Amino acid sequence: MTTRRAWRIPSAGSLERLAQVTEDLPPPGEGEARVCVEAIGLNFADVFACLGLYSATPRGAFVPGLECAGVVEALGPPRASGESAGTTLAPGDRVMVLTRFGGYATALNADTRYLVPLPETWTMAQGAAYLVQALTAWYGLVHLGALAPGQVALVHSAAGGVGLHAVAMARATGATVIGTIGHSDKLPLLEAYGLVRNQVVVRDAARFGAQLDAALAAIGASHFNLIFDAIAGSFFRPAFERLAPEGRHVLYGAADFMPSGARPNWLRLAWQYLRRPQFDPMTLIDKNRSVMGFNLIWLFERADRLPASASAALALNSAPPHIGARFRFDELPRALRTLQGGRTTGKVVVEV
Template sequence: ETSPSPPPMRLPAVSMLAAAGPPSHCTSWEASSLTGIPSLERRTTAVPPISDTGVVIKVRAIGLNFADIFCVLGVYEAANKMLSDGSPPNSGGMAQPAGSFCPGLEFAGEAVAVGAAVTNIGVGDRVYGFTRFGAYRTVVVQDAAYLRRVPDSWSYAEAAALVVTGLTAWHGLVELGNVKRGRRVLIHSAAGGVGTAAMQICTSLGAPPTGVVGAESKATWLQERFPEAEVLVRGPERGYAAQLAALPGGGRFDCVLDSLGGKYFSAALESLDPMGRIVHFGATASYGGAKDGLFGLRKWLTLLPGYLSRPWVDPGQLTPTNRGVFGFNMIWLTDRVDLLTAELDEMLDGGGLLARPPAVGAVFPFAQLPDALELLNSGVTVGKVVVEVGDDAEAPP
């Protein structure tokens, strides 16, 4: 792997005048076919009407996630279904018609209109939030339950980097991984958005984390951010088990947060002590770097080796070793708004994520959103990749 590139030039902060009322149209990045990042196009779309519990947000920053890349590659089932069927009612996101798909899960911006029943958000408030797709827009309409106020000292870019990575880490570690004080935790891709959130949560809970990264430069960056943590630069998949065994304490863990898959998953599973749990939420070792979408030949040639070498878990071996295997994706939580919002508040209260802003490693303007996705897909970034939305984002492409 190569060293992380310096972040692009940041856009100056801008303000929005809400006096004119909510806009009727906005600019979005959408795709009519999920065949890769180049399938995204800038379009003008109508802003849907606001409900009694809704909030209209002038977006100022968008957080990017690997799930966005899986969506545009055509390997994310929920995105494929939304493209073919449109968004279901009360789905926790912007309404999308069949035949067009707008990615994006998290954003931050200014509330420019609120529904009659909204009490926690007012016009002019700086807010951040989650949406079931549709965040790649200059205007988002979302239910107030999915929104929180931006801390006073945080930028919009920092706020847009919190929700998805933080909730993913919290749900994986605490809800599924049973991480508590004193538990030993192994975190794959620890220098990324979810990884740094997981490192922060473990540190706050008193559960010593070992962060795994793919390059020396990332290890240096992560060690500076978490000086008390153990950091490991992973080598090839076949030698990973030996690397873990050479760690202090023999490389034994109570929980593994896995986003790599492949033989990294298999070795990490074997590193679990009795009652240990591995939580799998991604497979960048298999899918990372793919360029084409569902029907692209290069995509299948890229993914076939990883697909054929997927790890197999023998349920019969889980019983005698007293280990557990969990898998999850964040979209499922949008079907349980009560659970999602409860976990969001628990994360903010107990995860230590408000103690300091998330690490933002690269910032792009809205017009260069596909370039930002390409950089994220390259695997060289640290922290979060964020797109800032200036007033010029409404200009024709």
């Protein structure tokens, strides 16, 4: 039996319920590895889960966290079913870990099929910052979005963790990218990722459509072939209306619904829900356009896809991820609130 520290929440509903505990961790079970965690990657889904606004949130008490990186300490017995355990592992291996919750801990037992070798030149923090967001970008752009050379992609929240991966992957595909951001202080980062000023829109809800028209005109285009959207809300329709025939609007989040406080403001959320984007699906046929949505966590049971998907994502963008903020393990609640504020770039990482 190993002792670990973890951030556990007794039930979803408020970030203030998150508390650090010391608890026993049993030996790894069949097909599992015990990983000594050195860094934890934070995601918007973590905030929504703690607030009880995430459809996959566990009932009752749980340890949040969808990804981390660390060192394999011990291996459990092989699967009796004979099913492949994934990458061959040994104690001492440096790995990136995907987990359906449970990542906010100094050690965890993880299914070996969800462990990916950490690139030799990457730090643990970079490894913890990679899998969820890179796979989200790859799945939305390539698997669902079928982005092709010469096409035009609109990437919302382009300076965020998923957004930076999406910008790099779309450009590697041969597409032209227009990115949107919420604050102008994020412009230099996107310029470092290869976007010139007229390819970046600092979102203004009152004139967003005109902003998109100006950005399209600047690159000599009239429509988007793909919209990669983590915001929804009032920015959905102006973008969707500029989608080309055969265009794809891929939704993977709804940051517009992110509460600003430790608890959800249910009245405000109800008002936002009533005003959410709505349209007649028959118009998709008339305009020959698609709207698709996905949540990476619902693909968790498809472990067989992970090796090929991770390899494909790395092939499109082999650069280590950008880390915008680092916090200590004891500062994890503050790290979540910082992420919730929407002013960070790249990935927020907690280091153990």
